[in-house]
Amino acid sequence: MMSSWKQKLKEFSSSARTKPTGSPDESSLKSVSSTSIDQSAQRAVSPIEGVDSPNKDIQSPQPHKDLSDNNRRETITPLLESLSVSGNAQGDADIAAAATTHNEADIASERTAKATNQSKAGNFNPGLLTVKIYQGSEFIIPFSTTRDSGLISKLQGTVDDSHLHRSLYKALSNVPLEADNTIPASDSNLISSLLPASIKAPPSDVKTSMIYFTLEFENTNVTLEADSGSIRNPVFNKVSQFDVTKPGGELKFQVFLRLPSILCELGDKSQTQDVLVSSSCIRVDLSDISNPVRIYNHIMVNFLNDYEGFPNSENGNLTITVDFKPYQNKHLCIEDFDLLKVIGKGSFGKVMQVRKKDSGKIYALKAIRKSHIVSRSEVVHTLAERTVLARVENPFVVPLKFSFQSPEKLYLVLSFINGGELFYHLQKEGRFDLQRSRLYTAELLSALECLHSLDVIYRDLKPENILLDYKGHIALCDFGLCKLNMKNSDKTKTFCGTPEYLAPELLLGNGYTKSVDWWTLGVLLYEMLTGLPPYYDTDVSVMYQKILKDPLRFPSDLDPDAKDILIHLLARDPKIRLGTDGSTEIKAHSFFKSIDWKRLNAKGYQPPFKPRVTDGFDTSNFDKEFTSEQPVDSVINEFLSESVQKQFGGWTYVGTENLGGSIQR
Template identity: 65%
Template sequence: MMSSWKQKLKDFSGARNKSPVANHKDDSQSIASSHSNHLQAENHEVPLSSSRSSFESSNLSNDKTPSLLSTPQFSTSSSDGFTKEEGGGKFEEKSQVNKEEDEEDDPARRPTITPDITSNFSNLQLSSEDIDSNKEPKKLFHPGLLTVKIYHGSDFKVPFDINHDRNLLVKLINTSSDPQTREALTRRINQLSSIDTNSEQFLTKNNRNVINKYDIGSLIPANVTIPPSIIKNSLIYFSLEFDKTIVTLDADAGSIYQPIFNKISQFDVTKVNNELKFQVYLRLPTILTSISIDEIDTNQDVLISSKTISLDFSNINNPVRIKNHDILKFENDYLGFNHSINGELTLTIDFKPNRNKQLNINDFDLLKVIGKGSFGKVMQVRKKDSGKIYALKAIRKAHIVSRSEVVHTLAERTVLAKVDNPFIVPLKFSFQSPEKLYLVLSFINGGELFYHLQREGKFELQRSRLYAAELLSALECLHSLDVIYRDLKPENILLDYKGHIALCDFGLCKLNMKNEEKTKTFCGTPEYLAPELLLGNGYTKTVDWWTLGVLLYEMLTGLPPYYDENVTNMYQKILKDPLRFPNGFDADAKDILIYLLARDPKIRLGNNGAYEIKQHAFFKGIDWRRLNNKGYQPPFKPKVKDGFDTSNFDREFTNEQPVDSVINDYLSESVQKQFGGWTYVGTENLGDSLSKN
């Protein structure tokens, strides 16, 4: 029997070179005398605004070449044998109705300061500039279901050398999960064994034969079962992403060169324009690879091909077939391989609009509780018609009314409906009942960044750099929409199953903030509050760059720069203490932090826009288009089995029975009117949605 399999391989595109030290320095920098804080290191002072005033009162709440010989052909019937992904799973948890709902804060999370304000819509009204009468008429759009049928692939090549001998390959072929595949590949390898090993088709290396790397895929089964286990392991699979919803489609038969899928996947369409992104991954056993063991990361699969299709769903009133057994050719953009095309896929795509569909809680199966807060709970749910997994946030209206949080709750819904960024959790739907508000979001199950940071203590430089770059993209998107985030921290950042950032929790966002416009609302998380916010003189979008600096510092060192258990002392440190770095701290990281954490917002990096930060040496080598296409493989990939996996959530929540409890809150008609326009299925103009009653 073969040795144990290594589950995953690292990305071969190569790590970026270390960035050179930035050329720009500010005269206001100085080296302070060394003294102990939570770090003993070099000290740097940053400018402090001279003005000072008291701040407003506040309340606290805790809240992804042809073969050398003829390639064996496999059955690729497109009419039978389809498997609907995610459709066959069984769930023990049943939706129930309870009389009470236990809503509580999570004590492990850092408290967030929220402003004490009266519920009104002043923070939500879009300016007249947002609705331009000279713009082209709005396209007619109906939300609906997108159905993708994946039949089979061909010409997928292994882009790196594979070491093997005949006996090893025979053993591998015999583990194929499909009898027809075993028979075809056995014939294939018997043909190869009759060839002179001194021919051009073979090379010799360490007494092992190395077949042309583009041909080896025709000898490796696409799906294997390693005894004594009966579990099937796909050695080639697709990642299919639509509107931040990601599914994986495993090959059922064939070879890596010619995989057979016969799978169906459905997606909810809630935007008129969107993209369908395909990525092809290899998952090969270590014994076949010529890569050094030291170079293998067991948390990584090998991305070998990708392709993105742009889709326009405007003016579609009836079911339509967008692609009919079309051949999709894959590309290797950003992957670092020599050949530009790697494989093709046969598929069909259909779209069926759902006209006048009104959602309610009965359209979802409640699967797991994944979080709870002071206003309600978050549950993992499955939409019954599409079978897609989402996160559903249920909020009691009475609670947010009594705590004057209507504006912030509506702001969260507004921002989520408006943004379109790869690193922000998107809103899929929102609806309401007389007692509750519901937000349906993409289910991101890689866990909170806070959880991973607490477990590991701190992150390595490359990992922190990628996270910071993705967050920079997210914040830049919000600022382009005149939105300040105001509460950046590890607790509000999720990782998707590939390890990319997903920014969530938009309850403290401030809308309609033009470039130089200021607000004085005192809110945020104590460790992350900017000096100008503490001084109470008002702040602009630049406050978000301070929090980005604090987060980057915390990722690299394990603690925020001015952390103190006493909040009052911590505020004084934020205003006055020098910025300290541990010995051996990366020069570029130090430089960007000095400028992101400049106490004077006018000289803070990013004051003139996000491009200032992008141009810093710390981010040298980053292709921002590639970044926004999720073209970089994250250094860390969370342990996630599938789209249902909740292992990265607190068991205290996931062990709880998922219920949408019955409550008897009575709200007057005038109070209910405050929630007019809450419902969202992707059809209305954002401004219209806020003005409805």
């Protein structure tokens, strides 16, 4: 049976679809423009209205079993003129004029940014970075472990070296135990030396690595597991390649232990058995390189300890080699990719999981029909999405790797994030605990802070637009509603967003600033902690009234710091809303007192929840309705005149270099 909360969302989605443009009609918001609502809006200015009165307890929704995509909330898109797709001169002129009107400032800004990037890039050529990982040494288990004779017996049968069998059993049997029957961390050197790096867990014959590391470059991640050796001295002998689109970057390493939970004594039973123990980072400068070159030759990379309570400042090292080879042909086309699976569909086209043939890297490819976005006046929004993706560099934003085009389609190539939508996980669990909600909010704050620094308003924050990567970190996506060139004091009046998340000033039509993003961040935090947005109602017009007038109510057991930050993020008066003077004041709030922001941006916190993902190809967190479909880039015979094609002249992108308007296959 569908839960009541899920049914409400379904009814709400249906009611929202009756007005596809999303603009409030006279009946739904007639009082917004009336004197009565003007008065109520004045009354609603207080950020703490309703707090002094007794708080009403909110019933938390139960976990949701039916995860139908029909319950996803629709976004209200801006109202623009309806433009013709016809090839006649007047129709083309109207389209071109509209694009110029809405996008002139954006184009000027992009040209400036492009010139700056090209200046920084020098003679940089995009290419292929190859990282060879040989072996590690001096890795130590940084916590106490338990001794279990049954487990030891099983471990004896998982390695190939009989001498190691005997040594392992003898060593673990003779180690002096602490009072709680655990092997102390002081003996970690010995235990780490004798525990195999890779085991077979019966009844499976597949090896599972007990130590592995993740490697990240330009926000593309890979996981590399040990083949042999011990936890202390693991042997990898792996090669990984990365598509390079920027002249400089950092190779980021994180080492994890994946020990059987019965062997671990972690104290906090809620922790997963995948434990982050150490990390490292090396700089890679690729500017002014035109021929294949070896950047690092058999260097030893030292790792810094990341496990709290471990006395050593370092924990382990890896021996690696790094090579770089510039591309000979920079122009991409759909034939450069293997199409693997369909992972999403919409009226615009489809999203497919693809593999780039030369590097073997897995990406998400979004194919967009040009005629469709022209006919629906979505050219500006589509170009804005590419512009934002090309400019933003943040660990919690889905990064753009490439964009290219054919005469009929536009293509965006993005990192493949396969942990599922936050919306899916929130539906499944009903609500999140405080620790998890705080980490997600902090990572989103970092992403929004980055966008604001580029004078971009996001405008559509909601669980449906947030993905989880395989480690459990968030990745913000879908930038079609972004507003560019918005300085701190600039205002815009475009009516867009998702009804439950609309800020009061947007509903009143008085213009809004970047501060609307802080309102939506507050709504999202509230929804994660309680299970529903603060002013939710199945009737959209009633919900708008609640956003403008109703007091903010909290569950009686809500954390005081969470309550306080919500009061200030959900201040109806944007002038006194937390974040109006910049993101720094939000980061300084006591709700985030446990967050080290430098560590956060380095993805140094291990998320409390890790999605079920087997590898980089895993699509189990996507709807089977899509993944069961045959992945095909359909052929479309649609003619668009030259004047229409010119609108897409700056679409093609390979990192810092814009390749202009070529639409040749």
